[in-house]
Amino acid sequence: MVAGDIAExxxxxxxxxxxxEARFESARSNEFVLKNGVLEASETSDTAGLCxxxxxxxxxxxxxxxMLGKPFVKxxxxxxxxxxxxxxxxxxxxxxxxxxxxxxxxxxxxxxxPLADVSSDVKIRELVNIxxxxxxxxxxxxxxxxxxxxxxxEKYYVNSEGSFVRSKIPRVLFDxxxxxxxxxxxxxxxxxxxxxxxxEAFKKWAVAEKLAEEANLxxxxxxxxxxxxxxxxxxxxxxxxxxxxxHESVGHPYExxxxxxxxxxxxGESFVTREMLGTKIGSDVVNVxxxxxxxxxYGYYLFDDEGVKANRRYLIKxxxxxxxxxxxxxxxxxxxxxxxxxxxxxxxxxPIVRMANTYVMAGEYATEELFKDIKKGVYIKSYxxxxxxxxxxxxxxxGLEAYLIENGELKHLVRNPVLEITTPVFWSSVDAVGxxxxxxxxxxxxxxxxxxxxxxxxxxxxRLRKIKFGAHI
Amino acid sequence: xxxxxxxxAVKLGATDAVAQLSKENRSQIRFANNTMTTLxxxxxxxxxxxxxxxxxxxxxxxxxITKKSVDDAxxxxxxxAKTARPKExxxxxxQGPFKYRKIAGGYDKRILNCDLADKVDxxxxxxxxxxxxxxxVLYAGEESxxxxxxxxxxxxxxxxxxxxxxxxxxxxxxxxxxxSCSKSLSGFNPEAAGSKAAxxxxxxxxxxxxxxxxxxxxxxxxxxxxxVALTAGFASAFYVETGFSFLADxxxxxxxxxxxxxxxxxxxxxxFGTESFDDEGVPTQTTDIIKRGTLNTYLHNTSTARKYLVKTTANAGLINxxxxxxxxxxxxxxxxxxxxxxxxxxxxxxxxxxxxxxxKTSDFSTIPRDAILxxxxxxxxxxxxxxxxxxxxEGLLKRVAAVSNKxxxxxxxEVETPVYLPYxxxxxxxxxxxxx
Numbered sequence: 001m002v003a004g005d006i007a008e009x010x011x012x013x014x015x016x017x018x019x020x021e022a023r024f025e026s027a028r029s030n031e032f033v034l035k036n037g038v039l040e041a042s043e044t045s046d047t048a049g050l051c052x053x054x055x056x057x058x059x060x061x062x063x064x065x066x067m068l069g070k071p072f073v074k075x076x077x078x079x080x081x082x083x084x085x086x087x088x089x090x091x092x093x094x095x096x097x098x099x100x101x102x103x104x105x106x107x108x109x110x111x112x113x114p115l116a117d118v119s120s121d122v123k124i125r126e127l128v129n130i131x132x133x134x135x136x137x138x139x140x141x142x143x144x145x146x147x148x149x150x151x152x153x154e155k156y157y158v159n160s161e162g163s164f165v166r167s168k169i170p171r172v173l174f175d176x177x178x179x180x181x182x183x184x185x186x187x188x189x190x191x192x193x194x195x196x197x198x199x200e201a202f203k204k205w206a207v208a209e210k211l212a213e214e215a216n217l218x219x220x221x222x223x224x225x226x227x228x229x230x231x232x233x234x235x236x237x238x239x240x241x242x243x244x245x246x247h248e249s250v251g252h253p254y255e256x257x258x259x260x261x262x263x264x265x266x267x268g269e270s271f272v273t274r275e276m277l278g279t280k281i282g283s284d285v286v287n288v289x290x291x292x293x294x295x296x297x298y299g300y301y302l303f304d305d306e307g308v309k310a311n312r313r314y315l316i317k318x319x320x321x322x323x324x325x326x327x328x329x330x331x332x333x334x335x336x337x338x339x340x341x342x343x344x345x346x347x348x349x350x351p352i353v354r355m356a357n358t359y360v361m362a363g364e365y366a367t368e369e370l371f372k373d374i375k376k377g378v379y380i381k382s383y384x385x386x387x388x389x390x391x392x393x394x395x396x397x398x399g400l401e402a403y404l405i406e407n408g409e410l411k412h413l414v415r416n417p418v419l420e421i422t423t424p425v426f427w428s429s430v431d432a433v434g435x436x437x438x439x440x441x442x443x444x445x446x447x448x449x450x451x452x453x454x455x456x457x458x459x460x461x462x463r464l465r466k467i468k469f470g471a472h473i
Numbered sequence: 474x475x476x477x478x479x480x481x482a483v484k485l486g487a488t489d490a491v492a493q494l495s496k497e498n499r500s501q502i503r504f505a506n507n508t509m510t511t512l513x514x515x516x517x518x519x520x521x522x523x524x525x526x527x528x529x530x531x532x533x534x535x536x537x538i539t540k541k542s543v544d545d546a547x548x549x550x551x552x553x554a555k556t557a558r559p560k561e562x563x564x565x566x567x568q569g570p571f572k573y574r575k576i577a578g579g580y581d582k583r584i585l586n587c588d589l590a591d592k593v594d595x596x597x598x599x600x601x602x603x604x605x606x607x608x609x610v611l612y613a614g615e616e617s618x619x620x621x622x623x624x625x626x627x628x629x630x631x632x633x634x635x636x637x638x639x640x641x642x643x644x645x646x647x648x649x650x651x652x653s654c655s656k657s658l659s660g661f662n663p664e665a666a667g668s669k670a671a672x673x674x675x676x677x678x679x680x681x682x683x684x685x686x687x688x689x690x691x692x693x694x695x696x697x698x699x700x701v702a703l704t705a706g707f708a709s710a711f712y713v714e715t716g717f718s719f720l721a722d723x724x725x726x727x728x729x730x731x732x733x734x735x736x737x738x739x740x741x742x743x744x745f746g747t748e749s750f751d752d753e754g755v756p757t758q759t760t761d762i763i764k765r766g767t768l769n770t771y772l773h774n775t776s777t778a779r780k781y782l783v784k785t786t787a788n789a790g791l792i793n794x795x796x797x798x799x800x801x802x803x804x805x806x807x808x809x810x811x812x813x814x815x816x817x818x819x820x821x822x823x824x825x826x827x828x829x830x831x832x833k834t835s836d837f838s839t840i841p842r843d844a845i846l847x848x849x850x851x852x853x854x855x856x857x858x859x860x861x862x863x864x865x866x867e868g869l870l871k872r873v874a875a876v877s878n879k880x881x882x883x884x885x886x887e888v889e890t891p892v893y894l895p896y897x898x899x900x901x902x903x904x905x906x907x908x909x
Contacts, residue, residue, distance in 0.1 A: 033792075035715055039558040041792050044549060045534045049517070062513045066536040072516070079514050083500065087590045090597075092508035121556035128558070143716025179716035179833060186833040188716065262505045264608035265640040265650070266886045268825075268842070348515060385830035387861075389840045394859055394907045396838060398830050416830070420861070422907045448503065448610050448886055468908040471685070473836060473865055 003048075003156040004166075006068055010052045011158050013077040017054035017084075019097065021159035023305060024050050025347035029151040030120065034127040036144055037135070042120060049347035052077050056084040058094025064348040098331035098338050102162035103307035109169050109300065111198025115150045118199045123148055126202070133208040134178070139215040143179035148172075148202075155305075163307030169300065171454060172201050173441065176211065180218035187218045188384060189400060194298035194441025194454060201296065217401060225415040228469060229404065234377035235419070235464045236370050236405065239438035241380050241397060242360050242459035247444070249423040250288045251358040251457070253392035254315045254323075255341075255446075256330035258353075266448045268390025271423065272321065274334065282319040282427030285363055288459075289314050290325060292340070292356030298441040299356035299455040303340070306351055310340035315358075316427070327353045345451040352447050360459030363433025370432055370463045377405040378417050378469075396420040398472065420470030429467060434460030474520065475621040478543045482524050483623050485551045489525040489566045490623040491753055491791060494518065494538070499614030502593050507607050509593070515614075522546055523752075523791045526554035528563045532791070564779030566753045566791070569626035573756055578743030579632040581657035584613050592637065592663050599667035600641040603675045604649075607667070609639035610886075618748075626754025632656060634745065637663045638885040640843070641670035646680050646858050648843045649673025650695060650823045654745045654882045654891065673822050676853055677844035683857035683906055689818035690902040691811060691848065696821045698883035698892040699839065700866065701801050703827065705735055706890065708762045708770070710777035711793040712832075719835035719867050720768055728768045729870035732804060735763040737772065737788065738893070739797035745882050745891035746797040752789040757797065760786040766871075772796060801894035804876040808896045811877055813851040815898070820846040820853065824862065825887045835866035838905070863905040872900045 001009065007022040014020035026048035033040040049066035050073060061084030063076035127146050134141055150172045157165045173194040180187045191214075195201035237245070253270040257263055272281075291312040292301045302310055306328050314322045326334065327342035330353055343354040371379070380399040388395040399417040403410045439458035445451070475492035482490035496518045503510045520543070523532045531550045535542050593611050600607045617631035636654035651669040655661040707718035720728060729735075739757035741747050748757055753775060761769045773781065774789030788794040812820070827839035839862050847855040877896040884891040 038560050038562070039530075040560060041530050041532060042553055042557045043532045044553055047519075047534060047536050049536065059509065060511045062511065064513070064515045064517065066517050066519070068537065076514075076516060079516070083512050083514060086588075087502065087509055087512050090502070090504065090509045090590045090594055093506065095510070119556065120553055124556060124558060143714070145715045145717075177716065186831060188831050188833065260506075261606070261608060262503075262510050264505055264606075264642070265610060265638055348517065350511060350513060385828045385836070385838060387826040387828045387838055387840055389859070389861075390825060390842050394840070394861065396861060396907075398838075420905060420907050421909055425907075425909045448501075450886070470908050471863065471905055472830075473863055473868075473903060 001068060003154065006050055006073060007156045007158050009070060010050055010073050010077055011160065013074050014052060014054050014081065017056050017081055019055040019160055020052065021157065022050060022052050023347065024156045025153060027151055027153045029149065031147065031149040032123055032127055034131055034146040037131045039124060051347050052080050053350065054080050054084060055095050056081055057088050059084040059088045059091040060095040062350050095329060096332040097328035098336065100308050100328060100338060103165050103303045103309055105303050106166040107302050108167065109196050111170050113199035115152060115170050115198055130208045130211055133212045134215045137212050137215045139219045140181050141178055141215055142181050145177040147175045157305065157307055159307055165303040165307050167301065169196050170198055171196050171298065174202065174205065174207055178214065178218065180215065180222060182219060182222045185222055187222050189214060189218060190384065192441045195296050196298060196300035197296050221401060221413055225413040228414050228417050232466045232468055234374045235467045236377065236379040237462050237464065238381040239458050239460060240382050240440055242462050243440045243457035244386055244397065245395065245426065246288050246360050246459055247355065247358050247455065247457035248388045249392050249395050249426065250315055251290060251355040254325055255353045256324040256326045256334060259324060260330055260333055263446065267446045271391040271393040276321050279321055280319055281321050281424055282316055283430050284319045285433050286316055286319045286427050286430050287361040288316040288358065289361055290355050290358045294357045297357045297439065297456045301356065304342040305344045306338065306342040308338045308340040308342065313339050313341065325353050325355065327351065343453055345453045349447065349449065349451045354446065354453050355444060355455050357439065357456040359437060359439065359457060360433065360462065362435050362437050362460050365432050365434050367434050367436065367461045370434055370461055371405055372408045374405045374408055378414060379403045379405055379410060380417055393423050395423060395426065416472050418470035418472055429464040430462050431465050432463040434462065436460050474538060474543060475619055478520065478522060478547060479621045479623050481544060481547045485547055486526055487524040487623065488527055491523040491566060491620065493521045493618060493620045493752065495616065495618050497614065497616040499612060500589060502589055502611045504593055504597065505608040507597055522550060524550050525563060526551065528559035528561060529554040529557035530560055530563060531557055562780050564776035566622055566624050567626065567755045567775040567785060568624045569622065569754055571626055571754060571756050573628055573749050576740055576742055576747055576749050579656050579747055581633050583658040584633040584635045585615055587658060589613055596637055596639050596663035596667035599664035600639060600671040603671035604641035604643050606642040607639055609637060611637045620750065620754050622754050628750040628754050630749050635661045636884060637666055639666050639670050641667065641674045643674045647674050647677045649677065650843045652695065652883060652885050654884045656743055656745060660743065673844040676846055677856040680856040680858035683845065683860035683904065685905045687901040688904050689815055689900050691815060691818065691820045692897040692899065693822040694881045694883050694894050694896060695823045697897040698888045698894055699824055699827055701735060701894055702799055702888050702890045702892050704866065704870065705737060705762055705796040705799040708772045709794045710771040710773050710781060713771055717832045719833060721833065723768045726768055727766050728867055729763050729766045730873045731766040732873050732876055733763055733766055733870055734761065734802035736761045736800045737796035737798060738800045739787065741798050744798040745884055748797055751787045752791050755785055755787040755789065757787045796890055799890055799892045801876060803878045803880050803895045806875055806877055808877040811875055811896060811898050812848060815848045816850055818848045820848055837866055838863040860904050860906045863903050869899060869902065874898050874900050
């Protein structure tokens with residue numbers, strides 16, 4: 001059977017459920033790993049499978065299978081219906097979905113240089129060249145770990161309410177982890193580039209040049225970074241820091257399923273409650289959105305995995321909590337519509353509330369203007385260690401490339417500034433937002449079993465006033 | 474099909490070939506706010522192929538398994554190998570055949586027929602005796618693996634497992650978390666997990682803001698399991714070479730206090746992660762990673778072992794050797810005795826979001842979540858919230874003063890490699906918190 005036939009057959013087999021949906025996914029992927037200049041592994045995979053999700057008397061059941069003959073698919077459907085029925089006794093709050101108009105679409109991402117046309121030889125040569133460019137700097141890099149992955153994922157989604165959505169999205173991801181060493185000291189850096197596009201995205205990243213610069217920078221940090229000054233300081237954060245902060249401390253706590261407690265035993269709850277909608281969380285200049293429709297973005301999609309059309313979600317508007325990320329279940333619980341935030345990372349995973357591309361919107365300042373009136377401060381450009389508690393209230397970022405600012409000018413590098421701060425204070429301390437938005441790629445983890453899902457996060461440079469820095473060790 | 478795949482690969486010029494067929498039938502019930510949120514079932518199969526052609530390493534996974542799909546996959550890999558570069562330090566796979574000992578306690582048919590909703594209901598009700606709200610997950614099922622290699626290994630195994638993870642809540646900021654994991658129904662106690670989680674939530678009554686400083690800390694097995702699993706993972710020869718490990722260049726050197734002995738007991742009867750053979754078909758064994766504080770060995774597959782001039786520890790991963798059952802050896806004292814002897818300290822019951830600033834130096838931070846109890850003169854006298862452990866992993870392991878005498882299994886969302894460990898007492902643990 002072909003994709004559409006399998007999904008349609010499964011949906012028909014689930015006719016006796018109160019609600020049913022079938023999602024068939026196939027993915028063709030290639031991955032190349034270069035460790036210390038040596039090709040460690042070349043992997044190519046073709047996978048495909050089906051998710052069938054039903055609601056029976058208020059109980060939700062899903063079955064996942066990659067055994068795609070009709071008898072197996074029918075058995076999977078029957079299992080989902082039967083097991084959901086058996087568990088009605090512990091389904092004390094019936095599952096309901098928000099009413100939505102059925103999504104109908106067939107879309108794909110255009111590739112200027114199709115991934116399928118780029119040979120493995122070319123991809124491996126790129127990795128080898130990147131490694132050579134780093135070594136050519138003469139910096140001592142005892143550990144270099146590079147991964148290049150491309151994937152083309154096709155989905156065929158139908159539900160019992162008439163939705164039909166078909167999509168084809170190619171994605172490219174390049175990850176690296178470098179260790180620089182000098183005089184017995186080491187420094188490490190991890191970073192990712194990602195896009196929904198063809199091979200042209202990788203070419204645009206100019207990774208070889210960037211990693212050579214990175215190698216030189218790590219050496220410079222090792223040799224010249226000075227201790228952090230004490231006291232209250234103003235801070236300028238780069239798009240890389242702004243991106244992770246908007247993802248971790250705005251995107252996650254605004255996921256409605258967390259707010260409702262569905263993820264409480266896994267990724268956690270949220271310090272944000274539904275009663276906080278419309279209340280102040282940041283300064284007037286803070287605006288944060290999540291938008292799956294950004295062309296070329298790593299988190300790109302036009303319809304979610306419940307067949308709902310995707311739109312931009314305005315999470316913080318002028319410092320006020322404006323809306324949450326919703327799927328059909330959480331939307332029904334809030335008494336509103338889904339805003340198309342339901343995503344699954346594969347055929348063998350349920351769709352749950354996820355971010356796509358979360359970022360701070362552009363403000364009015366040129367980047368250099370942000371530094372101008374700072375008497376004493378720190379500019380944090382990149383980070384290594386970060387974490388945040390499971391309610392998303394206490395966050396921490398330890399800077400990697402960071403500079404002292406004195407009288408509006410950048411001075412020397414400073415070592416490991418630690419921003420350990422509560423979320424409301426962080427966003428309330430922002431007094432200026434830059435004009436130029438940049439994005440960083442990541443794979444965000446959530447769900448049980450864990451689902452890593454492609455996202456972008458970003459923003460422009462921002463300035464925070466009077467920040468008290470934390471301690472390293 | 475696996476033997477066919479290996480033969481086909483060798484025919485096309487592969488110098489090493491491993492084919493592994495995995496099948497799974499597993500169910501899950503998720504719950505939150507004392508009600509089921511979803512039930513899920515996976516019935517899947519996949520065939521993984523790992524081939525080398527004169528040290529050019531290629532691999533694939535296919536899940537539509539027919540003679541034709543295997544032929545196509547092997548042909549594609551042979552083509553891919555032509556563009557790959559040789560991995561000169563690849564030492565090949567293990568040469569069999571091997572004899573396998575059946576390891577007891579890995580399969581219990583009763584798990585497949587038990588009423589999962591009843592198990593969840595029991596755990597929730599046990600928790601609600603002390604708590605107001607629960608959330609968690611139950612998994613149960615069966616999986617089988619069959620493996621064949623060009624080195625003459627041929628092995629198969631099937632196992633069952635059942636596990637529950639439950640977080641209980643009382644009022645705001647009052648929570649506890651516990652787990653129960655077993656390969657057999659008799660070792661599974663969901664009510665005990667529910668009761669413990671709720672008891673911790675109750676003990677965490679009205680937590681106050683914690684203060685930064687150095688604290689003597691009693692770690693619950695849930696809390697220390699993450700750090701033990703990470704340490705064992707860092708022993709992988711692959712991670713040592715990629716810069717992801719503070720254990721590099723430390724063989725034979727002290728990396729922890731003498732109270733710390735960590736092994737990978739991959740062949741442990743009834744162990745939650747027990748396997749009777751590794752990913753190249755070598756019979757598994759128990760390997761001492763850290764013995765009384767000294768780093769004893771890295772974890773190896775055949776290829777990395779040849780490079781380090783040692784024998785494989787039967788921990789393949791064909792690319793990345795990995796532990797199966799991590800065990801922290803128990804000590805002589807009871808947990809109660811350890812609590813009694815703490816004059817001024819904290820009892821940390823769970824951590825999450827462990828992230829490293831530098832894997833080589835092992836500088837990291839992790840966030841205590843759920844109950845953080847204050848201990849004064851051997852008694853629990855209150856609880857705190859909003860703190861972070863900001864530490865150096867090697868330094869912390871060297872400040873472990875004692876481990877208790879009763880180990881427990883920990884495996885949940887945050888701890889992916891099963892760990893069997895007791896309570897751990899460490900001195901002068903660095904605690905930080907948000908500055909504003």
